[in-house]
Amino acid sequence: MKTRDVKIINQGQEEEMEVWGYRPCPWRLALVSVGVVCTGGLLLLLLYWLPQWSVKSTGSSCSLREAHTLLLRSTDEFKQWFRARVHVMSAPGQRPFHHLPSSIKEHDGSRPQEQAVQIHYFTHHSTRYYWNEGLHNFESYKGLEDVRVSCAELYSEHANGLPPLVQEYRRLFFGENEIAVRVPSIFKLLIKEVLNPFYIFQLFSVILWSAEDYYYYATAIVFMSVISIATSLYTIKRQYVMLRDMVAAHSVVRVSRCRGDKEVEQAMSTELVPGDVIVVPANGMIMPCDAALVQGTCIVNESMLTGESVPVTKTSVPSAGAEGAESFSLDQHKRHTLFCGTRVIQTRFYSGEMVKAVVVRTGFCTEKGQLVRSILYPKPTDFRLYRDAYLFLLCLVAVAAIGFVYTVTLSIINNVPAKLIVIKSLDIITITVPPALPAAMTAGIVYAQRRLKRVGIFCISPQRINMCGQLNVVCFDKTGTLTEDGLDLWGVQRVENGSFLSPESSVNKEALCSSVFVACMASCHSLTTIEGQLSGDPLDLKMFGATGWILEEPTQEETALHNPIMPTVVRPSPHVVMEPCEIGIVRQFPFSSSLQRMTAVVRKLGDKHMNAFLKGAPEVVVGLCKPHTVPHSFAETLEGYTQEGFRVIALAHRQLEARLSWHKVQALSRDVIENNMEFLGLIVMQNKIKGETSVVLRELQEAHIRTLMVTGDNMLTAVSVARDCGMIRAQEKVIVADALPPKDFHPATISWHHTQTAAPHKDTQRD
Numbered sequence: 001m002k003t004r005d006v007k008i009i010n011q012g013q014e015e016e017m018e019v020w021g022y023r024p025c026p027w028r029l030a031l032v033s034v035g036v037v038c039t040g041g042l043l044l045l046l047l048y049w050l051p052q053w054s055v056k057s058t059g060s061s062c063s064l065r066e067a068h069t070l071l072l073r074s075t076d077e078f079k080q081w082f083r084a085r086v087h088v089m090s091a092p093g094q095r096p097f098h099h100l101p102s103s104i105k106e107h108d109g110s111r112p113q114e115q116a117v118q119i120h121y122f123t124h125h126s127t128r129y130y131w132n133e134g135l136h137n138f139e140s141y142k143g144l145e146d147v148r149v150s151c152a153e154l155y156s157e158h159a160n161g162l163p164p165l166v167q168e169y170r171r172l173f174f175g176e177n178e179i180a181v182r183v184p185s186i187f188k189l190l191i192k193e194v195l196n197p198f199y200i201f202q203l204f205s206v207i208l209w210s211a212e213d214y215y216y217y218a219t220a221i222v223f224m225s226v227i228s229i230a231t232s233l234y235t236i237k238r239q240y241v242m243l244r245d246m247v248a249a250h251s252v253v254r255v256s257r258c259r260g261d262k263e264v265e266q267a268m269s270t271e272l273v274p275g276d277v278i279v280v281p282a283n284g285m286i287m288p289c290d291a292a293l294v295q296g297t298c299i300v301n302e303s304m305l306t307g308e309s310v311p312v313t314k315t316s317v318p319s320a321g322a323e324g325a326e327s328f329s330l331d332q333h334k335r336h337t338l339f340c341g342t343r344v345i346q347t348r349f350y351s352g353e354m355v356k357a358v359v360v361r362t363g364f365c366t367e368k369g370q371l372v373r374s375i376l377y378p379k380p381t382d383f384r385l386y387r388d389a390y391l392f393l394l395c396l397v398a399v400a401a402i403g404f405v406y407t408v409t410l411s412i413i414n415n416v417p418a419k420l421i422v423i424k425s426l427d428i429i430t431i432t433v434p435p436a437l438p439a440a441m442t443a444g445i446v447y448a449q450r451r452l453k454r455v456g457i458f459c460i461s462p463q464r465i466n467m468c469g470q471l472n473v474v475c476f477d478k479t480g481t482l483t484e485d486g487l488d489l490w491g492v493q494r495v496e497n498g499s500f501l502s503p504e505s506s507v508n509k510e511a512l513c514s515s516v517f518v519a520c521m522a523s524c525h526s527l528t529t530i531e532g533q534l535s536g537d538p539l540d541l542k543m544f545g546a547t548g549w550i551l552e553e554p555t556q557e558e559t560a561l562h563n564p565i566m567p568t569v570v571r572p573s574p575h576v577v578m579e580p581c582e583i584g585i586v587r588q589f590p591f592s593s594s595l596q597r598m599t600a601v602v603r604k605l606g607d608k609h610m611n612a613f614l615k616g617a618p619e620v621v622v623g624l625c626k627p628h629t630v631p632h633s634f635a636e637t638l639e640g641y642t643q644e645g646f647r648v649i650a651l652a653h654r655q656l657e658a659r660l661s662w663h664k665v666q667a668l669s670r671d672v673i674e675n676n677m678e679f680l681g682l683i684v685m686q687n688k689i690k691g692e693t694s695v696v697l698r699e700l701q702e703a704h705i706r707t708l709m710v711t712g713d714n715m716l717t718a719v720s721v722a723r724d725c726g727m728i729r730a731q732e733k734v735i736v737a738d739a740l741p742p743k744d745f746h747p748a749t750i751s752w753h754h755t756q757t758a759a760p761h762k763d764t765q766r767d
Contacts, residue, residue: 007064007137008075009129016075017082019138021067022059029058048195052081064137070122078380084124089172090116094133096173096274097147125377126364130173141173143274143290143361145329151317152324158358159294161258161277170273177272177289177362179340179369181244181376189233199225205430212423228442232462235449239458247372253288256281258356276359284344289359290366291338292317292328296355297348299528299535304341305367311345311535313526313590314338322669330360330367335590340366345530348553378464400432441466474700478711478718479647482693482725487539487685489546490646492517493637494681500631503684508548513572514581516611517680520651522549522570523583524600524613526590529553537591539649543683548573567603586610586662589670593712596620599674601656601665610660612673614652617714618682621650629679637682642716643755645724647685652677693725701726719755 010016035043047054055071064070072082093099094117120131122138129138149158162170184192193199202225209218256279257267264279269288272278278291280298298314317336318324330337338344338357347355363369404425411421445462452459459465476482491505494517504512512518525540534541534551544551552569567584582605591598597616604611614621618638622630631637641648654677656665700707707727711718715736722728737752 009072009138010140015125018073018075019064020071021062021064022055022069022071023062023066024068025058025060028060032057045195045200049197050081051083055083065120065131072124076379080380082124084122086120086122089119089121091119091172092116092169094119095130096141096170126369126373128173128175142365143174144292144358145327145360148327150325151328151333152319154292154294154317154328154358155319158275159277159356162273162275163259167271167273167276170275171271174273174362174365176270178270179247179364179366179372181240181247181372183237183240183244186233186237189236190229193229193232199229208423208426208430212427224440224443228446231446232442235446236462242458243372243375247368253286255279255285255288264354272359272362274359274362277356278359280338280344280347280355280357282347282355284346286343287338287340289340290330290361291357291359292333293336293338293355293357295353295357298338298355299345299347299530300338301343301345302339304343305339305371311528311530313528313536313588315590328360339368341368346528396432400429403428403432471705473706473708475708475710478709478713478721479687482709482721482727483687483689487542487647487687489542490684490686492681492683495629495631495679498628498631500633500637500681507546516653517651518547518549519583519602519604519611520613520615520653520680521683522547522572523585523602524598524615524651526588526598527551528568539647539685542685543649581605587665589673591616596712597624597674599670601673609658610656610665612654612656612677614654614674614677615649615683618648618650619714621652621677622679624674625652625677625679629677631679638714639716641682641684642714643720645687645717645720647687647713647717649683649685651680651683653680654678687721689721689725697726716755 007019008016009019032043032047047057052071052073055069059069067086070084070086072084074080074082120138121128123129127140129140131137132139144158202221206218206222209215209221253269254266255269255272256264257272258264258277258279272289277294278289280293280296293314293316295316297316299311300314301311312335315336317328317333318326326332337360340361361367361369364373407425407428408421411424416424445465448465449459449462452465491503492507493503494501494515507518507521521543525536525544527534527536527540527544529535529551534544549570549572552571567586569582569584571582583602584605585600585602587601589599595616597614597620599612599614601610601612603609614624618634622634638648654673656673660668697707709718709722709727719728719734719736723730728734734755735752736755737750740749742748
């Protein structure tokens with residue numbers, strides 16, 4: 001195979017593949033047909049197992065443009081081979097986002113035949129790849145991101161929807177917006193199972209034993225095989241059906257689609273294409289696609305994708321400034337994207353306008369679609385178990401070959417009849433390689449599947465169950481997995497004049513209600529009201545609940561009467577303080593796991609200036625504060641809390657310039673606001689370990705399986721929790737290493753110390 005004929009598709013991606021083109025060769029096909037007849041079908045079976053041989057032996061190499069069949073090979077360490085048939089479709093353009101010719105638009109969709117373009121395409125793992133004349137290669141289309149549309153262009157060019165002709169045109173490339181899990185027929189599953197090399201060898205053994213009159217043993221093996229195959233087919237078929245039903249639930253719904261600035265029409269979700277604009281109803285919906293929010297705010301439950309039951313607030317994509325000029329990306333703009341399969345709980349819309357979202361991806365290209373594809377087409381695993389199993393079989397084959405040669409040689413010397421030589425020699429192979437092995441393995445896997453099913457675990461690739469016995473490391477999240485979901489407020493430690501005050505167990509008292517510290521606790525969060533109940537991150541709920549304040553969100557009628565947007569308001573409970581004190585949350589910068597902080601811009605009723613409140617990881621918050629506002633004992637105080645297993649949150653505050661208006665604040669980036677802050681103090685939260693945590697970890701350790709904790713919390717907090725639950729034994733020492741990159745002409749440094757001591761050893765790396 002010539003290297004120059006190789007093309008790469010999905011270059012740089014996880015599914016990168018090499019591709020070669022082939023066209024039918026009549027004389028090669030005729031030779032293969034003769035070979036199949038002469039070998040009694042064994043050659044056909046071999047070509048079924050080796051698709052690369054099948055394609056090469058029946059076709060001749062050609063360019064991809066002329067190919068009828070494609071040979072694909074993954075570029076990862078597994079080097080899997082696939083074959084795909086090339087199809088041809090007619091379309092008025094080459095690519096889905098090209099502008100349609102004006103002559104086609106004038107004919108109102110009835111395009112002349114000469115306008116049609118023949119486009120070659122193939123389908124692999126539920127993804128279509130189309131021929132690109134410019135690249136001389138096949139490429140796949142994901143959605144609106146393919147044209148590198150900026151966030152601002154989502155408003156200027158895509159906010160009014162698509163005309164019907166453009167929708168039909170794009171539907172030719174993207175197909176219907178559905179994640180269709182096709183359940184294989186029993187016949188296909190049977191063929192795939194029976195044509196496994198183990199079962200073919202078993203069939204060969206049964207025929208051989210029948211020739212030697214071993215009828216009872218042959219019948220027993222056949223009976224075991226039939227039972228195991230039938231049970232396996234039934235289990236796989238049921239789990240395919242269950243997966244299809246789970247994916248299909250709520251996947252086809254009626255949606256409101258925008259056409260123009262004001263016109264709204266009803267359509268089926270299967271008709272949506274990238275570029276369409278849909279209206280998200282006030283009572284919520286289950287998203288049928290991935291869409292970028294361009295108008296309004298949504299509260300979304302993303303537990304289907306992330307497993308987190310905490311609702312997430314989605315805001316519209318930035319429309320101006322440096323953020324608006326960025327190309328829209330699902331990875332970078334998750335906070336502004338409604339993902340397929342997630343449930344929109346409620347929406348907020350302003351000045352009587354609708355909540356709108358631009359469709360970005362559909363079908364299997366969505367996040368939900370990618371998740372389903374990973375289940376339907378799992379990547380092979382390079383586990384040592386499989387490598388050892390193949391080595392074991394090769395050893396058995398080698399022993400069988402030696403026995404075969406020895407038996408044949410000895411029989412010829414002793415003038416044994418030819419028929420008996422063949423039977424006895426082949427019998428050596430069936431004795432060395434146990435033919436009952438696949439039936440026994442299948443029975444064990446089916447039994448394991450039933451046990452897993454009882455606890456709600458399903459698997460449509462049963463062979464992977466064997467790998468579970470080879471696990472040697474299990475990683476756990478801390479919060480909500482090893483520890484309880486909820487947090488309890490242990491206390492706070494405020495700062496005044498650059499020094500820590502004594503710890504306080506409660507902030508819900510009149511003396512503290514007017515303090516900046518409590519105002520920060522009450523307003524720096526992402527909580528919202530859903531059906532009259534506060535909802536949001538458990539830490540935010542505990543922190544806000546400890547203040548005793550009340551959160552009020554504007555109603556639909558109130559927002560329709562005001563422009564700009566009416567802010568969310570927090571105020572103390574009238575039972576605690578009699579003086580009126582209302583704080584409006586003007587803008588929020590949501591919590592970012594990479595930045596480890598969140599910020600809220602607020603205005604107190606009667607004040608002429610706004611304030612910025614910041615909360616986050618103590619080490620991060622301190623780096624954004626004025627040095628003289630941070631107590632000298634900060635490091636010691638923080639270490640004392642973390643060594644006892646407490647979760648510590650730091651608060652900071654900054655008064656903004658009086659000239660900043662509401663509109664100017666909306667355009668500011670968080671980097672401009674999050675600097676020169678004044679350190680306010682620490683919130684100390686207690687997170688209790690679950691009762692079953694220690695028992696489970698002990699079972700894993702007794703099975704010689706290593707346990708690890710993965711957490712974003714403070715290192716010393718994680719170490720304390722690990723000791724309490726038994727992940728780290730009492731006699732074991734833990735070394736903490738801190739690495740700092742070069743900065744301001746200072747060399748890179750690495751420091752390390754035991755968790756019990758505070759004096760670090762230091763190693764300096766010089767450039």
